[in-house]
Amino acid sequence: MALQRENLKMVGKLCVIALGMFAFGYALVPIYRHICEALGINVLAVSELRVPGAASLPANTQVDRTRTITVEFDTNARGPWHFKPAVRSMQxxxxxxxxxxxEFQNIQNHTMAAQAVPSYAPKQAAAHFNKLECFCFTQYTLQAGEKKEWPVAFVIDPRLSKDVSTITLSYTFFEVGGKVPPAPAGDAPQARGAESLKPTGDV
Known part of the structure; x- marks a missing residue:
C-alpha cells in the first residue's frame, strides 16, 4: 500500500509539472510580444509599436520613389523552341x-538540354542590375513538349546613373552542345531560381 501511495504522489507531482509547463508555454507568446514592444526589437514596422503619433515607414527605405526605370525584356532562341517573358516591360x-x-517550351520531339545567357543595354546598367533569382548560366533538361516557367527577381541599384531611364534585359537561349557565347563582362553566374527544374550541370 505504501508503494502505491508513493506512486500516486509521483503521478500527482508529474501532472502538476506538466500543467505548469503547458501554462508557461501558453503564456510565453504574449510575454515575448510585450518584451519586444517594450524594448523595440523584432518589429517589422514602426506602426507595430502602437505608439500614438508614430508615422509608418515604407517596408524598404532604400527604394528611390523619385525615379522610375522602364525595364524591357527581350528574348532570343537559338533553336526550334518557344521562349518569351510573361510581360514585355515593366516600370x-x-x-x-x-x-x-x-515561359519556355521544348517543341522538339526529343529531350533537350539548354541554358540562357543574359546581356544588358545600356552596358553600364549591368553593374547595377542585381538578380536575386535567375535561371541564367545553369543547364536544364526538358522532355519533348515539356513547358516550364522561370522567375527572374531583380533589384536596380539606386546608384545607377540618373541619365539611364530605360534598361533592356535580353536573354539568348542555347541548346547545350551548340555554340554557347561567353558570359558578358561584369555579370557573375547565378544558379538560383527555377527550382522546379533539375540542373544537369554547369558549363
Whole structure:
C-alpha cells in the first residue's frame, strides 16, 4: 500500500509539472510580444509599436520613389523552341524588388538540354542590375513538349546613373552542345531560381 501511495504522489507531482509547463508555454507568446514592444526589437514596422503619433515607414527605405526605370525584356532562341517573358516591360523604382516570369517550351520531339545567357543595354546598367533569382548560366533538361516557367527577381541599384531611364534585359537561349557565347563582362553566374527544374550541370 505504501508503494502505491508513493506512486500516486509521483503521478500527482508529474501532472502538476506538466500543467505548469503547458501554462508557461501558453503564456510565453504574449510575454515575448510585450518584451519586444517594450524594448523595440523584432518589429517589422514602426506602426507595430502602437505608439500614438508614430508615422509608418515604407517596408524598404532604400527604394528611390523619385525615379522610375522602364525595364524591357527581350528574348532570343537559338533553336526550334518557344521562349518569351510573361510581360514585355515593366516600370520599377531603384531599390524596389521586382519579379518577371519567363515561359519556355521544348517543341522538339526529343529531350533537350539548354541554358540562357543574359546581356544588358545600356552596358553600364549591368553593374547595377542585381538578380536575386535567375535561371541564367545553369543547364536544364526538358522532355519533348515539356513547358516550364522561370522567375527572374531583380533589384536596380539606386546608384545607377540618373541619365539611364530605360534598361533592356535580353536573354539568348542555347541548346547545350551548340555554340554557347561567353558570359558578358561584369555579370557573375547565378544558379538560383527555377527550382522546379533539375540542373544537369554547369558549363
Amino acid at each position: 520599377v523604382h531603384p531599390g524596389e524588388l521586382a519579379t518577371v516570369m519567363y
